[in-house]
Amino acid sequence: xxxxxxxxxxxxxxxxxxxxxxxxxxxxxxxxxxxxxxxxxxxxxxxxxxxxxxxxxxxxxxxxxxxxxxxxxxxxxxxxxxxxxxxxxxxxxxxxxxxxxxxxxxxxxxxxxxxxxxxxxxxxxxxxxxxxxxxxxxxxxxxxxxxxxxxxxxxxxxxxxxxxxxxxxxxxxxxxxxxxxxxxxxxxxxxxxxxxxxxxxxxxxxxxxxxxxxxxxxxxxxxxxxxxxxxxxxxxxxxxxxxxxxxxxxxxxxxxxxxxxxxxxxxxxxxxxxxxxxxxxxxxxxxxxxxxxxxxxxxxxxxxxxxxxxxxxxxxxxxxxxxxxxxxxxxxxxxxxxxxxxxxxxxx
Ligand code: 5AD
Ligand code: FES
Numbered sequence: 001x002x003x004x005x006x007x008x009x010x011x012x013x014x015x016x017x018x019x020x021x022x023x024x025x026x027x028x029x030x031x032x033x034x035x036x037x038x039x040x041x042x043x044x045x046x047x048x049x050x051x052x053x054x055x056x057x058x059x060x061x062x063x064x065x066x067x068x069x070x071x072x073x074x075x076x077x078x079x080x081x082x083x084x085x086x087x088x089x090x091x092x093x094x095x096x097x098x099x100x101x102x103x104x105x106x107x108x109x110x111x112x113x114x115x116x117x118x119x120x121x122x123x124x125x126x127x128x129x130x131x132x133x134x135x136x137x138x139x140x141x142x143x144x145x146x147x148x149x150x151x152x153x154x155x156x157x158x159x160x161x162x163x164x165x166x167x168x169x170x171x172x173x174x175x176x177x178x179x180x181x182x183x184x185x186x187x188x189x190x191x192x193x194x195x196x197x198x199x200x201x202x203x204x205x206x207x208x209x210x211x212x213x214x215x216x217x218x219x220x221x222x223x224x225x226x227x228x229x230x231x232x233x234x235x236x237x238x239x240x241x242x243x244x245x246x247x248x249x250x251x252x253x254x255x256x257x258x259x260x261x262x263x264x265x266x267x268x269x270x271x272x273x274x275x276x277x278x279x280x281x282x283x284x285x286x287x288x289x290x291x292x293x294x295x296x297x298x299x300x301x302x303x304x305x306x307x308x309x310x311x312x313x314x315x316x317x318x319x320x321x322x323x324x325x326x327x328x329x330x331x332x333x334x335x336x337x338x339x340x341x342x343x344x345x346x347x348x
Contacts, residue, residue: 004033011263012040016223022216025260026253034256041259041291044266049293051337054269054344055325056138057103057299059094060308061086065111067142068177069165071207073238073309074111080240084304085115088124094321095128098299099135101325102341106132107161107296109140116141118148122155129156136343138200143184146191153195160192163202163231167221168214175207189225198346200229200269205257206249207235215257223264228346229294230261230268233275236311248311251280255290262291267347269294278315284328285335294344295332297324 002024011017017025025033062085063074074081086094095106106128110116125137139152140161149160164185166172172182192199203218204210222230234249254276262270271294272287280286284295298305298316305317316324325339332339 004028004030005036008033008036008040011260012044015264015266017219019216019220022219022260023212026212026215026256029253029256034252034259037256037259037263038290041262042289044262045291045293048267048347052293052340052342052344053288053332053337054105054294054342055103055328055339056105056107056271056294056296056344057094057098057101057321058107058109058296059086059091059098060110060298060300060304061091061108061141062110062113062116063304063308064113064115065142066114067112067180069180070175070177070242071204071235071238071311073241073311075241078240081309082307084307085113086301086304088120088127090301091124092127092131094299094301095132095135097321099132101322102339103299104132104134104341104343105136105138105159106299107138107140109161110142112142118151122151125152125155125157134343136345143188146195149188149192149195149197153197157197159198159200159228161200161202161229161231162188162192163200163204164189164218164221166203166207166210166214167217171209171214174209189227198228200231201225201227202229202231204235204249204275205232205254206247208243208246210235219257219260219264222261222268226265226268228269229271231271231273232257232261233273234279236275236278236313238309238311248279251276251283251286254279254283255286258287258290258292269344269346271296274298274315275311278311278313285331288332288335288337293337295328295339297321297328
């Protein structure tokens with residue numbers, strides 16, 4: 001039998017455990033182990049990033065989606081979803097507002113929406129990069145062809161977020177319709193990296209059918225793939241999806257995993273997510289204290305925010321960007337960190 005304390009010490013020194021050890025650490029989670037992991041993770045993040053917290057302006061460009069992920073509120077089959085698309089002009093206005101507020105990274109996120117052709121996106125990305133050469137552009141637009149990823153990169157996109165959702169193929173197939181493929185998801189991640197993007201992957205915590213076995217696989221994947229970023233947040237049920245009656249994930253396990261990921265890869269960029277802030281009013285602060293170093297406030301026009309509802313009760317859908325950023329600045333300060341105006345690239 002393993003001893004939790006010894007595993008934590010080894011993880012902290014060697015940045016690696018076996019699949020069985022990761023699973024044990026998750027299964028045998030205690031408040032004491034969580035405190036120990038968070039304190040080691042926070043120490044590591046301070047060694048690499050000090051108390052800096054990077055901000056990313058999230059622009060939710062469209063809630064149209066060709067996919068039908070069983071957990072997601074903007075899935076194609078959800079007839080109750082009120083669909084919208086932002087025009088390039090509207091997106092540029094978000095960037096303008098964001099730049100004034102101190103954002104130096106813009107994340108364009110949306111469902112898989114064929115309206116956003118390569119030509120449209122390339123023009124938009126070039127425009128953002130020419131207006132704001134000191135900013136990074138991050139895309140989070142799902143699975144596209146290698147050629148598309150290449151064109152968008154050439155147009156100036158710096159980073160791409162594509163959560164793998166779960167590293168366990170069988171589990172992936174329980175969360176997605178048969179039209180979606182785990183193999184293609186993984187292929188996209190590999191291609192993005194080959195092309196030269198800074199790549200972010202990630203997964204939901206306590207999604208349906210997930211146990212410590214699947215989470216251990218996610219951790220092993222992070223250890224081996226070494227993504228520049230990793231977005232994790234609790235699964236939160238959405239009332240108009242097949243998973244409406246499934247229990248949502250918890251803040252404590254999410255923070256526990258954030259700490260483990262920080263120890264696996266001390267330099268990684270780790271957001272304290274909106275989902276974490278939704279499941280617990282102090283979730284984002286707890287995430288930062290557990291080792292996260294990034295927050296992603298919403299820059300979308302207030303009129304569309306409520307419509308980009310991936311899960312129920314999402315926070316910050318009524319606030320202006322300026323209100324969110326001031327609210328977050330206070331939260332970050334009170335947690336003992338400092339919001340900075342910086343592109344926030346990974347430190348190597
Ligand atoms: N609960 C939590 N996270 C969700 N996502 C989608 N639906 C949900 C949900 N119901 C996450 C997915 C996706 C990211 C944009 O949001 O991981 O990749
Ligand atoms: Fe949006 Fe607090 S971060 S209101």
